[in-house]
Amino acid sequence: MAEAKTYLNSRFKGEHADDYAAGGFHPVYLGDVLDGRYQVFRKLGKGSQCTVWLARDRSAPTRLFRALKVYSARSSKDMQNPVDSLERMPSHPGEKHVELPFDSFIIQGPRGKHLCTVVEPLGYPIVELEDEAYDKRAENGGGQGEVPGDPWSVVFAKRACRQALLALDYLHKHRIAHRDIAGRNFCFALQYDLSAFDENEVMKSVWPEETKPEEEVGRDQVGISAITTKAKSDELPDSDLESSPDSSDDGKPPSQWKMDWDECERRIADQWDACEPGDATAVPLSDAWNKANFWNSREDIELLQRKDGNPLGPDEIRYTVAPTRLETGFNLGHVTDPERTQTFRLVLTDLGFACPFSECGKRPMPTVVDYMAPESLLGLPDVPGASDIFSLGLWFWEVVMLRGLVVDAGFQQPRGRVLQYLARRLGPVPASLRARWGRPDADRFVDADSGRPLDTPEEDEEEYGDDDFPRGGIWYHARKRRPLDMSDEDMGAFVHLIQQMLRWEPDRRPSTDELLQDKWFSGI
Known part of the structure; x- marks a missing residue:
């Protein structure tokens, strides 16, 4: 919005500014209109490749909201999303479970061109519901599944798995590999009509319940405590930032970084004092409403300033906005409600790494190891379709058992350790793969001749304490982690799947067609 760009006229080099500059993200501001029609008024998320914004389509005859994915210049370079040109198959039940763009366009930014895709606004990823259920399970008796009051349900998990499989089947039918299957990339569709609400109502979850009149808001109320800016110079070690800015360890006069910090606080407080709250009751997306949107979201705004105090240039970042997701309308209490369990819809998102089968060996892979297939962990070309199946199998286990099979939630393990855990769960690493696993890393985790996992108890105890997660085969963990309503027969069918x-071996994994016929999905 134009007004915000004029009254925020200085920048201090903060961590988010560094992040945006390094990744080449396009600076999007509240109230901006992209492609002449999509007016931005809320930030929904930020990933490694793009930022996600909620916008109103001003060209639509009735109220219509869309999510805009604005890719970084780095990600946009030579990026061709294969789903943009695929032939739609409305008769395929998986189409509604894939994030397919309604539109796409290019915008020019200070660091290059940026691809923007227009997609359906979605809620939070299923992994957040999994985390909530895991915490609830821990409250009721620890990590084991068979405890009184366990809120998780195998019926819900089975439906979630089948929807995810339908989404992947839809892509594989088009000879497209997703290549980033993970719990964070399956999001709930909204269980309400977003267009039934105006922008004020949509923003209620972001704005404070009560806004003080302008004359009551001073520096003490909206100073540095109300924002997240960190005054960090290039030379300042991270350890220095952890010290209190009000004291000096050696008793000497305040260091330069302390003076910079104080100066940043002063400038930002002055900026907030200079901002007018605007009129939150004004017509949505008017100048007055846009200003109020900015003002009332101030706890999620990071004001940025130049360290030298000079005004920002026209292409410099002025502020960044913290993302706030939309409420989904589906919660943990609905998991065991048969009626509500019937209605949820998962959508497979984040197609930034997707590519045609024919190009899988040429495109870079994600770096997070949690759901990687063995061939990817070893740096070998991912096998079109088969690597997706492996990743999906790891996520199936997680969504049913509420704990990872080989990588525990929150742990980013070395690749060799992940392969070691796979060998514990699935059996020895085959000689064909073992031969391509270089020493000395391989010798730390598996036996050179048999491919069986080596015991590393000192490392396991360091990371997990008394938890027996690093040990045991797949059947042991299935019996320990299964949901309360999972029968022995159902558990056996699931483990076999x-x-x-x-x-x-990638060529021995089943196709999506074969998986959809598996007996574990019978009755769904």
Whole structure:
């Protein structure tokens, strides 16, 4: 919005500014109109490749909201999303479970061109519901599944797995590999009509319940405590930032970084004092409403200033906005409600790494190891379709058992350790893969001749304490982690399914067609 760009006229080099500059993200501001029609008024998320914004389509005859994915210049370079040109298959039940763009366009930014895709606004990823259920399970008796009051349900998990499989089947039917299957990339569709609400109502979850009149808001109320800016110079070690800015360890006069910090606080407080709150009751997306939107979101705004105090140039970043997701309308209490469990819809998102089968060996892969297939962990070309199946199998286990099979939630393990855990769960690493696993890393984790996992108890105890997660085979963990309503027969069918999906050899893994016929999904 134009007014925000004029009254925020200085910048201090903050961590988010560094992040945006390094990644080449396009600076988007509240109230901006992209492609002449999409007016931005809320930030929904930020990933490694793009930022996600909620906008109103001003060209639509009735109220219509869309999510805009604005990719960084780095990600946009030579990026061709394969789903943009695929032939739609409305008759395929998986189409509604894939994030397919309604539109796409290019905008020019200070660091290059940026691809923007227009997609359906979605809620939070299923992994957040999994985390909530895991915490609830821990409250009721620890990590084991069979405890009184366990809120998780295998019926819900099975429906979630089948929807995810339908989404992947839809892509594979088009000879497209997703290549980033993970719990964070399955999001809930909204269980309400967003267009039934105006922008004021949509923003209620972001704005404070009560806004003080302008004359009551002073520096003490909206100073540095109300924002997240960190005054950090290039030379300042991270350890220095952890010290209190009100004291000096050696008793000497304040250091330069302390003076910079104080100066940053002063400038930012002055900026907030200079901002007018605007009229929150004004017509949505008017100048007055846009200003109020900015003002009332100030706890999620990071004001940025130049360290030298000079005004910002026209292409410099003025402020960044913290993302706030939309409420989904589906919660943990609905998991065991048969009626509500019937209605949820998962959508497979984040197609930034997707590519045609024919190009899988040429495109870079994500770097997070949690759901990687063995061939990817070893740096070998991912096998079109088969690597997706392996990743999906790992996520199936997680969504049913509420704990990862080989990488525990919150741990980013070395690749060799992940392969070691795979060998514990699935059996020895085959000689064909073992031969391509270079020493000395391989010798730390598996036996050179048999491929069996080596015991590393000192490292396991360091990371997990008394938890037995690093040990035990797949059947042991299935019996320990299964949901309360999962029968022995159902558990056996599920473990068999996972063992097929997690075969070491890519060419032996089942296709999505074969998986959809598996007996574990019978009755769904």
